[in-house]
Amino acid sequence: MEKEGFLLIGKVVGLHGIRGNLKIYSYLESLSDFESLFDSGSNGKSQIRIKLPNGSEKDHTVNWARPYKRVVLLSLKGVDDCNAAESFVGSELFIAKDRLPELEDGSYYWADIIGLGVFEAHGEYIGCVESIITTGSNDVYVVKDPDKGREILIPALESVVLSIDLKQKTMQVNLPEGL
Numbered sequence: 001m002e003k004e005g006f007l008l009i010g011k012v013v014g015l016h017g018i019r020g021n022l023k024i025y026s027y028l029e030s031l032s033d034f035e036s037l038f039d040s041g042s043n044g045k046s047q048i049r050i051k052l053p054n055g056s057e058k059d060h061t062v063n064w065a066r067p068y069k070r071v072v073l074l075s076l077k078g079v080d081d082c083n084a085a086e087s088f089v090g091s092e093l094f095i096a097k098d099r100l101p102e103l104e105d106g107s108y109y110w111a112d113i114i115g116l117g118v119f120e121a122h123g124e125y126i127g128c129v130e131s132i133i134t135t136g137s138n139d140v141y142v143v144k145d146p147d148k149g150r151e152i153l154i155p156a157l158e159s160v161v162l163s164i165d166l167k168q169k170t171m172q173v174n175l176p177e178g179l
Helices: 030-036 082-086
Strands: 006-016 021-026 047-051 057-068 072-078 093-095 119-120 125-134 139-145 150-155 160-165 170-173
Touching: 006 030, 006 072, 006 082, 021 030, 030 057, 030 072, 125 150
Parallel strands: 119 170
Antiparallel strands: 006 021, 006 093, 021 072, 047 057, 047 093, 057 072, 119 125, 125 139, 139 150, 160 170
């Protein structure tokens, strides 16, 4: 999900300890990617935008972020105990999209793919990319068409995905037989 030049990177799912640390479910590909956004080499770019469950938004300074089991632990400046941290549970976390590293041609961030309209090579609308599943060999795009009540799993392979146009928000595919 992207809004106003920001990218959704995670959600606060709980608290950890008594010092106000937040448990984050990361939407990034790996937990270490989350940590690297806020490491000491980030040239002071430790700001994160938090959208609280009540809809209000505020920028906060990140002290540190660390992978922990299946989540990321996050410490915010000025949030020093669990009482202060409690109001963040359920919040969404965003970073400025311009903080992300440039990708090589033909590579895309998941946030760029999710939401694309998917069309067969001859122009038939298939649906919209709802999510992405990571597998051992390649990603798989979960494409849904609520009008037709169907869901199709499309492998993210060059032989299947013919083109992606981020400006038009479309993906053109050549579905293998059986899909």
